[in-house]
Amino acid sequence: MGKTAKYVAKQPDENGYIAYTDEENRMWHELITTQLELIPNRACKEFQQGLETLKFPADRVPQLDEVSKVLTETTGWTVAPVDAVIGFTEFFELLNNKQFPAATFIRNHDEVEYLQEPDIFHEFFGHTPMLTHQKFADYVHEFGKLGCSVDPGYHGMLARLFWLTVEFGLVKTDEGLRALGAGILSSPKEVVYALDSDVPLRQPFDVIDVLRTRYRIDILQPIYFCLESLDQLYDLINQDIIGYIDEARRLGMHEALFEAKSA
Numbered sequence: 001m002g003k004t005a006k007y008v009a010k011q012p013d014e015n016g017y018i019a020y021t022d023e024e025n026r027m028w029h030e031l032i033t034t035q036l037e038l039i040p041n042r043a044c045k046e047f048q049q050g051l052e053t054l055k056f057p058a059d060r061v062p063q064l065d066e067v068s069k070v071l072t073e074t075t076g077w078t079v080a081p082v083d084a085v086i087g088f089t090e091f092f093e094l095l096n097n098k099q100f101p102a103a104t105f106i107r108n109h110d111e112v113e114y115l116q117e118p119d120i121f122h123e124f125f126g127h128t129p130m131l132t133h134q135k136f137a138d139y140v141h142e143f144g145k146l147g148c149s150v151d152p153g154y155h156g157m158l159a160r161l162f163w164l165t166v167e168f169g170l171v172k173t174d175e176g177l178r179a180l181g182a183g184i185l186s187s188p189k190e191v192v193y194a195l196d197s198d199v200p201l202r203q204p205f206d207v208i209d210v211l212r213t214r215y216r217i218d219i220l221q222p223i224y225f226c227l228e229s230l231d232q233l234y235d236l237i238n239q240d241i242i243g244y245i246d247e248a249r250r251l252g253m254h255e256a257l258f259e260a261k262s263a
């Protein structure tokens with residue numbers, strides 16, 4: 001999701017194969033090598049279990065079919081190639097079909113540490129490990145179901161909840177605070193900042209508070225919400241998310257924690 005595109009998606013051939021260049025494969029290698037060193041004490045164990053299940057190659061960008069095969073076997077999901085930027089309607093329709101949208105390009109070398117637009121490293125490394133867990137996949141599916149069934153006026157708020165959980169969520173564990181969000185776990189810079197820095201705020205997860213929180217997609221997050229457990233997230237499926245959105249709107253948005261350009 002986003003509004004501007006710097007990158008162009010790479011198109012699969014008739015067999016679904018995407019030909020990545022040597023330079024692009026090297027970029028994947030550099031990113032996965034870096035992240036695998038950074039995440040052991042920063043990612044939740046469910047994410048790390050997902051990585052073990054997926055067994056990403058270190059020397060090349062994995063193909064869509066390889067990743068979809070593992071997701072299909074574990075939770076019934078697939079990844080679907082999309083343009084670098086897609087709209088809410090397409091986004092929610094894909095999730096409703098248990099297809100995770102994957103932008104197929106990989107970042108340039110000047111954006112190794114942090115990338116505003118999602119690239120294939122973000123999609124595969126950041127998102128698909130958690131999608132090997134049925135309850136998490138069901139939580140993501142809920143966004144698709146809701147997004148396709150409610151007035152599009154709710155899409156922005158659903159995206160906000162998605163952003164502050166699936167992309168940038170933290171969770172308390174017996175070993176300490178850990179990341180589950182793909183935006184954190186696919187960024188060498190943000191994975192250290194989100195867990196180790198004393199700059200960002202870290203607040204207990206409260207769904208109304210989350211829905212009242214402004215965010216920007218082009219900066220390190222000024223605030224992270226910390227779940228008591230992953231079950232706190234999964235329990236939302238059985239709750240009235242649209243009712244929470246109505247309540248958050250009634251209460252109004254929190255003061256922005258950054259300068260202008262809010263989402």
Ligand SMILES: [Fe+2]
Pocket residue numbers: 118122123127167182183
């Ligand atoms: Fe993402």
